[in-house]
Amino acid sequence: MARYNPKEAEPRWRRAWEETEAFKAETDTSKPKYFVLEMFPYPSGRIHIGHVRNYAMGDVIARYKKAQGHNVLHPMGWDAFGMPAENAAMQSGGHPRTWTYNNIAIMRDQLKRMGLAIDWSREFATSDPDYYVHEQRMFLDFWRRGFVERNESQVNWDPVDHTVLANEQVIDGKGWRSGAPVERRTLSQWFFKITDRAEDLLDALDDGRLGSWPDNVVLMQKNWIGKSKGLKMRFHAAGRAPAGFESLEIYTTRPDTLYGASFMAVSPDHPLAAHYAAENAELRAFIAECQKIGTSEEAIEKAEKKGLRLPIEVRHPFVEGKTLPVFVANFILMQYGTGAIFGSAAHDQRDLDFARKYDLDVIPVVLPPDADPATFAIDQEAYTGPGTIFNSDFLDGLPWEEALPKAIARIEEMGDGEGTTNYRLRDWGISRQRYWGCPIPAIHCTNCGVVPVPEQDLPITLPDEADFSAPGNPLDRHPTWKYVRCPTCDDEASRETDTFDTFVDSSWYFARFAAPAPEAPTDKNMADYWLPVDQYIGGIEHAILHLLYARYFTRNMKECGYLNEEEPFRNLFTQGMVVHETYLDTDESKHLKDRWLFPEDIVKKDGQVVHAETGKPVTVGAIEKMSKTKKNVVSPEDIADTYGADAARWFMLSDSPPERDVEWSEAGVEGAWRLVNRIWDTCEGAKGILHQPHLGHLSREMDNADMSMRRLTHATIDHVTGDIESFRFNKAIARLYEFIATARKAVSADTISAPVRAETLSVLARIVSPFIPHIAEECWAHLGGEGLACNAPWPKADKALLATETVTLPIQVNGKRRGEITVPADAGEVEVRKLALSDDAVQRHIEGKQIRKLIVVPGRIINIVV
């Protein structure tokens, strides 16, 4: 038998697809459309196994939908702006553009070798001026319509490198390059007013505007938007207060616990803190310490809770004569609410920790159900559950949910506050102080303020010459680029040197794929046909930010008339990540970023992990998602070179459920390779079988071997179709293994008739095609199938062959399996009972005992309780 040679066959079929433009998407309204999109990759350098998993999944869907008769759009492009290009330029002296486009060339080639059913004619990179000119145009549109504003926000500042750091670049409060403790700086930046759409973004998660989205993603988005109903209220200063601070506004979601208030706390960034800091060195030092934590919410919340008391007290709103101390506390976020809270120590864990530390009162006011008010006490654990209010005067005895509106109403009557709706979601800061991004089309003029770049001057492109030798923004220090005339008054002015957050680029790429137009972001008619994306596929790590931003941006685009859709992604599938051990050089004098090692740099022997070249021991780090930064990447090329793209694809999709993370291991790839060969082996002897008119002779009265083969064939079609529809590729593959094993035996032993053989093999070639398209083409052509396998229709299951005549029921005695009976599928319960009780094994276990209960679950199980 001639062995299948993927090295020769795979490129041949890829050429055939390319020459016939098999995957080119034409806008054809007579056919149902299907838009499959995987999140496009960042061109980090090389494709890794995680990418293959992602794109193989989308490819199965794309090919399957095409076989089902859909007009499929399956495009590919590059999320090409971003920091790594600039870091690479700084490190090795090249230009970010060169680095990026070289990477794209390599990765495009790697992806093409995987045999993906992609319409490459629609490819673009977000760093192409042809793409980002439209982004700049839309930004001007959004600005005009009031979706954009300038505001202050805080950034991590590296005082040595004089540069803004990403949260990722702040390690233990220090800059990753300089090692200097970071500081917070306040900059004036651009924002998209996403909070204006918070309500709609939230509502759409529930009202059917989304199709099928994973529950956990919907929940994460809801929590992220964080709608809360609460009370914004003012506490009045007790005694003299500095001018402007006679009252302090706080936000709370728990006004029902107002009687439990024992202190008030403001953020270190609160104006009140700043006021006292001017004359208090200790406070200045405390605020400086807080600011060294960095800007990430994670770092702030993980830090030990600390505070400093201010020389001011406030009056309790309800309790005459009671005053509360006011603290500056490091866990209060300025961005949330009003940057100030009242501490309800008994019913909030953070407040309790703080109160215990500074010896403040802990007054329980919510009594858990069944607790005794006389003895109920709080020790180290706050009570945050439901209950009845006590110790609270006019609220006493009310369930807490009734106390909430009552407390709010009282404060409103007193004129000290009002019930409000608050969102955790903050406006989207889109300014980045970097070169390798889309320039923000704005001009700063001393006379006219900030003015938009006139539309005819777009695109604002990046200057080719720039200095990447030092940290900081090369656009800002560029000798000429930013100096321009003001478009309004023609006086000397300067360009905005911030570029867009790369999330802006990825917030509308799907629309550009669907409906590219030369002079506008989209061609409206094409967009109407192709959008929304029918199936979006990507990593769970994007569950919140990217997806939320894209949903927001799409709403803006709709309002500007570029689209008719507000929800870009109809159905979403979030696949698990491919994770791998990380390896670190043990030399701790190096910066962390320079210590990561590639898996191929290390060897494992005798339970020791050492460097492949130097033999020095290596520290094994956490198992994390594959990323260029931590170098824990594995390239698919070795597998593809050895076994072919089909085996690599099959292997990536087999075994693990798509939504679950997988720890990368090559063990098992040979099984995929063996399978590819078995398929060829099964088809090889049947050359041209589909040319012969056998198929007409299939009938339902055939001998047993024929019938059981046909039953399996049609059951396989049925299952695999369902498994693909519901993203259970691993299960589809398990089914296919069984089908192929049986088909192969039947064909080689010649136990089935020619028409059944033809049917079996015809189904085989077509049903494996979405998974392993090259060998499918090879077999299809060999069998004499018409045209290309990728254009062949998906097989249909004959329902009549799916029904079974008998069913085997397990029999349990007291919940333990003791026997089984085989009965006709339509057997009645009485008959089943009789048969079950007369079974020998069952008899042994019920002998001499009284039957208390007999449960028959039709078609499932029988349980006898004795």
Add this chain to the structure above:
RNA sequence: GCGGACGUGGUGGAAUUGGUAUACACAACAGACUUAAAAUCUGUCGGCCGAAUGGCCAUGCGGGUUCAAGUCCCGCCGUCCGCACCA
């Protein structure tokens, strides 16, 4: 710290969604073919007891609900993702 998930043989995992736990695959072992190896094929394969029909135990740990729990509930432990300037 907060939010979201996950945990089943030596390994990846399946279990019709409360109804036969371990399908399918990998690895391992044994055998066939071969001068030999590779490749291929066949068989065994959760643990313990037993010659065997069989029995007991086992789905991270501890409880609970149920005729019946991997699946539902409560409490732990561990791992992963996100936390707004990584993409």
